[in-house]
Amino acid sequence: MSTATDTRRKKAPAGERVADWADSRLGVYSLAKANxxxxxPDHWSFMIGEICLYSFxxxxxxxxxxxxFFNPSMGEIVYHGDYVPMQGIRMSEAYASTLxxxxxxxxxxxxxxxxxxxxxxxxGAMFVHMMRVFFTGAxxxxxxxxxxxxxxxxxxxxxxxxxxxxxxxxxxxxTGVRFTQxxxxxxxxxxxxxxxxxxxxxxxxxxxxxxxYSIHILLLPGIMLGLVVAHLIxxxxxxxxxxxxxxxxxxxxxxxxxxxxxxxxxxxxxxxxFGVIAAIAAVATINPVWAxxxxxxxQVSTGAQPDWYLGFAEGLIRVMPGWEINAWGxxxxxxxxxxxxxxxxxxxxxxxxxxVESWATGDKRHHHLLVRPRNAPVRTGxxxxxxxxxxxxxxxxxxxxxxxxxxxxxxxxTWFSRVAFFVAPxxxxxxxxxxxxxLQRRDKDKVLHGRESGIIKRLPHGEFIxxxxxxxxxxxxxLTAHDQYKPLELxxxxxxxxxxxxxxxxxxxxxxxxxxLYGEDTQxxxxxxEEYKEITSGHGHH
Amino acid sequence: MSSQDNSxxxxxxxxxxxxxxxxxxxxxxxxxxxxxxxxxxxxxxxxDIDEQAAKRSERAVAGLFTLSMLSTIxxxxxxxxxxxxxxxxxxxxGRVSALNFSLGMTLGLALxxxxxxxxxxxxxxxxxxxxxxxxxxxxxxxxxxxxxLAGFQEGAxxxxxGRRKLVRNTLIGAVAMVPLTGLVLLRDLGPLPGTKLRHTKxxxxxxxxxxxxxxxxxxxxISVGSLxxxxxxGLSEEDHDFHNxxxxxxxxxxxxxxxxxxxxxxxxxxxxxxxxxxxxxxHVGCPISLYEQQTHHVLCPCHQSTFDLTDGGRVIFGxxxxxxPQLRITVNDKGYLEAMGDFAEPVGPAYWERG
Numbered sequence: 001m002s003t004a005t006d007t008r009r010k011k012a013p014a015g016e017r018v019a020d021w022a023d024s025r026l027g028v029y030s031l032a033k034a035n036x037x038x039x040x041p042d043h044w045s046f047m048i049g050e051i052c053l054y055s056f057x058x059x060x061x062x063x064x065x066x067x068x069f070f071n072p073s074m075g076e077i078v079y080h081g082d083y084v085p086m087q088g089i090r091m092s093e094a095y096a097s098t099l100x101x102x103x104x105x106x107x108x109x110x111x112x113x114x115x116x117x118x119x120x121x122x123x124g125a126m127f128v129h130m131m132r133v134f135f136t137g138a139x140x141x142x143x144x145x146x147x148x149x150x151x152x153x154x155x156x157x158x159x160x161x162x163x164x165x166x167x168x169x170x171x172x173x174x175t176g177v178r179f180t181q182x183x184x185x186x187x188x189x190x191x192x193x194x195x196x197x198x199x200x201x202x203x204x205x206x207x208x209x210x211x212x213y214s215i216h217i218l219l220l221p222g223i224m225l226g227l228v229v230a231h232l233i234x235x236x237x238x239x240x241x242x243x244x245x246x247x248x249x250x251x252x253x254x255x256x257x258x259x260x261x262x263x264x265x266x267x268x269x270x271x272x273x274f275g276v277i278a279a280i281a282a283v284a285t286i287n288p289v290w291a292x293x294x295x296x297x298x299q300v301s302t303g304a305q306p307d308w309y310l311g312f313a314e315g316l317i318r319v320m321p322g323w324e325i326n327a328w329g330x331x332x333x334x335x336x337x338x339x340x341x342x343x344x345x346x347x348x349x350x351x352x353x354x355x356v357e358s359w360a361t362g363d364k365r366h367h368h369l370l371v372r373p374r375n376a377p378v379r380t381g382x383x384x385x386x387x388x389x390x391x392x393x394x395x396x397x398x399x400x401x402x403x404x405x406x407x408x409x410x411x412x413x414t415w416f417s418r419v420a421f422f423v424a425p426x427x428x429x430x431x432x433x434x435x436x437x438x439l440q441r442r443d444k445d446k447v448l449h450g451r452e453s454g455i456i457k458r459l460p461h462g463e464f465i466x467x468x469x470x471x472x473x474x475x476x477x478x479l480t481a482h483d484q485y486k487p488l489e490l491x492x493x494x495x496x497x498x499x500x501x502x503x504x505x506x507x508x509x510x511x512x513x514x515x516x517l518y519g520e521d522t523q524x525x526x527x528x529x530e531e532y533k534e535i536t537s538g539h540g541h542h
Numbered sequence: 543m544s545s546q547d548n549s550x551x552x553x554x555x556x557x558x559x560x561x562x563x564x565x566x567x568x569x570x571x572x573x574x575x576x577x578x579x580x581x582x583x584x585x586x587x588x589x590d591i592d593e594q595a596a597k598r599s600e601r602a603v604a605g606l607f608t609l610s611m612l613s614t615i616x617x618x619x620x621x622x623x624x625x626x627x628x629x630x631x632x633x634x635x636g637r638v639s640a641l642n643f644s645l646g647m648t649l650g651l652a653l654x655x656x657x658x659x660x661x662x663x664x665x666x667x668x669x670x671x672x673x674x675x676x677x678x679x680x681x682x683x684x685x686x687x688x689x690x691l692a693g694f695q696e697g698a699x700x701x702x703x704g705r706r707k708l709v710r711n712t713l714i715g716a717v718a719m720v721p722l723t724g725l726v727l728l729r730d731l732g733p734l735p736g737t738k739l740r741h742t743k744x745x746x747x748x749x750x751x752x753x754x755x756x757x758x759x760x761x762x763x764i765s766v767g768s769l770x771x772x773x774x775x776g777l778s779e780e781d782h783d784f785h786n787x788x789x790x791x792x793x794x795x796x797x798x799x800x801x802x803x804x805x806x807x808x809x810x811x812x813x814x815x816x817x818x819x820x821x822x823x824x825h826v827g828c829p830i831s832l833y834e835q836q837t838h839h840v841l842c843p844c845h846q847s848t849f850d851l852t853d854g855g856r857v858i859f860g861x862x863x864x865x866x867p868q869l870r871i872t873v874n875d876k877g878y879l880e881a882m883g884d885f886a887e888p889v890g891p892a893y894w895e896r897g
Contacts, residue, residue, distance in 0.1 A: 039675040082627065090779055106626050109642045110649070142680055175828060175844060178789075182826025182891035191893050192735035200732045202739070202786045203827070207732075239677050247581030252674040254581065261668045268660025275654025282646020283635050297789035298753070298771070298821060300829045302843040317861060318845045322825065324863035329897040335863045336826060336891070363557055366679050400846060410846050411859055447576075473579040480576040485557065529574050536575075 041242035041255035055122035062115040071097035072213035091294035098168040113281035137371040151351040163216040174295025186336035244481035315393030360513035375482040377436035384432040385425035440524040488514040599666040606659030613652035620644035742790040749775040769833040792821035805854035811870040818869040820889040825862040
């Protein structure tokens with residue numbers, strides 16, 4: 001018997017021996033100690049970020065496969081491949097190799113379609129993930145930098161998408177590249193130089209597919225991979241935010257351990273996402289370049305649209321009036337250049353928001369509890385207004401599609417979009433804020449008076465009353481756990497010692513912002529324990 | 543910036559109190575009806591108390607994993623058995639590639655079942671007891687902070703960077719300048735613009751070649767109500783720079799009634815009511831291809847800029863900023879349409895040097 005235990009002691013299980021080996025060289029035990037049983041909170045909205053991560057991995061896997069067959073060359077050939085309708089047609093080798101991937105490589109079409117669908121889902125999921133983070137206040141200290149990392153991933157994702165779908169050199173994407181070039185030309189002073197340098201001369205030249213290729217497969221995804229890793233490390237370091245609730249505080253995190261529960265759920269979810277995208281790619285054609293034909297700068301098809309995520313840039317350029325200023329032998333192409341500026345400004349505004357908010361509140365504390373959107377009406381209103389302006393421009397970017405499908409006047413749609421760009425976000429802000437305040441009132445009502453039970457009671461003297469059930473202590477806590485800020489006030493210009501001190505301009509702005517965020521009409525005071533006790537102690541109140 | 547003294551002024555009093563921890567004492571709990579009641583007791587799932595149910599979950603998970611294996615085999619079978627050009631009808635999608643459909647579906651199922659199995663396993667058989675873990679702010683302790691700052695200062699002092707200003711300043715200069723080499727290297731990405739965007743292949747005496755038939759156009763080839771596309775004589779699809787040239791030279795030709803032409807110069811530059819305009823939109827350069835026969839308006843399908851061909855190619859709607867350039871044409875002695883020169887102004891989108 002003793003010999004058996006001795007050998008066991010001498011020979012640890014194979015897994016442990018591998019772990020020991022790795023620990024001496026890589027320090028895996030210290031790493032695992034902090035992370036193996038790390039607690040992750042559970043909520044459906046935390047899953048959206050996972051979709052981003054998994055679709056990014058899928059894009060990389062399928063993208064590597066595609067590079068084996070794709071030929072990023074603009075050299076012209078006459079097609080003699082398997083796809084009969086295109087035989088004898090002049091096209092670039094990039095386009096021809098895309099046809100080969102689609103018609104001659106078994107499974108090539110599937111991988112191409114998985115790649116494209118995953119890209120669309122990746123960017124869509126990033127938008128929704130950012131909305132989740134924004135509307136729940138998860139970007140607040142200490143997570144501002146992770147918000148910026150995520151924002152950069154979104155912006156880089158947009159450009160990786162643009163450079164990616166331009167590679168097949170088909171008529172649709174070529175038209176998009178032409179649009180990009182026309183927009184670059186509008187830049188004052190340097191526009192023509194940028195265009196010549198990007199395209200290696202005049203448009204389209206013979207260089208852009210090769211150049212976009214190295215940007216698309218190496219430069220941008222390389223940066224993105226780094227950012228994704230940094231993003232995930234930060235999530236681990238900060239520990240995930242969680243919703244207020246019984247047992248959950250700003251100083252703890254409540255959930256299940258990474259190994260095994262979270263690993264099972266999140267790891268399984270990767271396969272779920274991959275499986276669904278593969279099935280979509282099996283049944284839904286995406287970017288059928290064979291039906292569009294190779295690019296020629298003097299040809300175009302109607303209904304030309306970018307991939308959806310750049311639709312708002314398309315909309316901006318479509319609704320902008322064609323302003324041009326000609327003076328001193330130069331042209332300022334405002335009609336194109338202004339949309340070209342609004343595009344980054346719209347994006348940067350969401351990146352900057354956490355910093356503006358924390359400056360206005362002066363709040364330098366750590367926040368790990370999420371805030372329900374209704375409890376931050378101005379923030380929620382601002383976010384919805386942003387989404388509405390994005391959607392307005394997305395709609396405007398498809399004004400021709402709306403016109404043809406709904407038999408509307410294209411001119412009317414364009415004018416509608418021009419007005420809506422300014423009016424719709426304001427309306428959205430006002431409506432959202434009111435809805436939030438209404439929901440806050442209802443929460444307050446529920447806390448103080450309890451839930452409507454639906455039971456009608458008739459009192460002896462004939463009065464009918466509805467019985468309200470008091471909330472459980474769990475619910476009472478959850479509904480009152482949110483912070484309510486007081487707006488800043490300007491200090492009196494003359495203090496008690498009679499010293500005059502003029503507030504600086506930035507101070508005034510800060511107070512103004514703070515009042516806008518937390519001043520009058522921006523929140524319903526949450527019920528106090530005193531109010532609650534007063535109401536619940538007397539039995540006559542409901 | 544006065545943000546520093548600001549943060550002093552309203553350091554904490556404006557901020558709401560942070561919710562207290564769950565374990566903040568029984569006293570306050572009794573006192574405050576809204577206090578955090580602490581983690582609720584764990585509720586058992588059916589799998590936790592009924593081994594039969596747990597066994598059922600186990601079988602479901604194993605079944606999903608088995609289905610995944612079968613799907614992978616199905617994938618391989620599909621790969622070798624379907625021809626790449628086989629088309630099948632699948633309700634309700636329609637006619638699809640058999641290979642793409644079967645590969646995608648089997649791959650999708652193989653992956654999905656792994657995922658569904660793992661998640662079902664995690665949800666029903668692994669623990670669902672929620673536990674609390676303390677958070678620790680990333681901020682270092684004051685001692686660590688002091689140590690790091692002291693270390694940094696010591697390092698800086700040992701390097702002498704503060705004292706030897708000459709070293710510091712020349713280092714800054716060198717590091718600031720060296721990226722210039724990279725910038726200089728970008729110069730050969732392309733040629734300088736020069737006047738390239740001002741000129742096209744059109745020149746005096748060049749015949750207008752029909753883009754479809756590749757034959758020279760005669761006035762009688764242009765009928766009322768049709769839009770004809772042309773390119774300059776001497777340009778061929780096989781040319782190395784064909785795309786660059788056609789991107790500027792593409793032409794559209796329509797026949798109008800001379801009395802309908804409102805613009806005097808347009809009438810002068812036309813031939814018996816035949817007018818030739820650049821096909822490249824002056825907005826961002828899409829080829830204009832939609833023609834409204836009744837009004838003689840042309841519409842760019844990309845961004846819906848609309849131009850009036852009876853009025854000097856004037857913009858009447860949309861985001862384009864200036865009129866379409868017109869090509870002055872005439873008929874040569876053989877009866878073919880020909881250009882009387884290049885466009886008088888640059889074609890396509892506007893740019894800084896356009897003027």
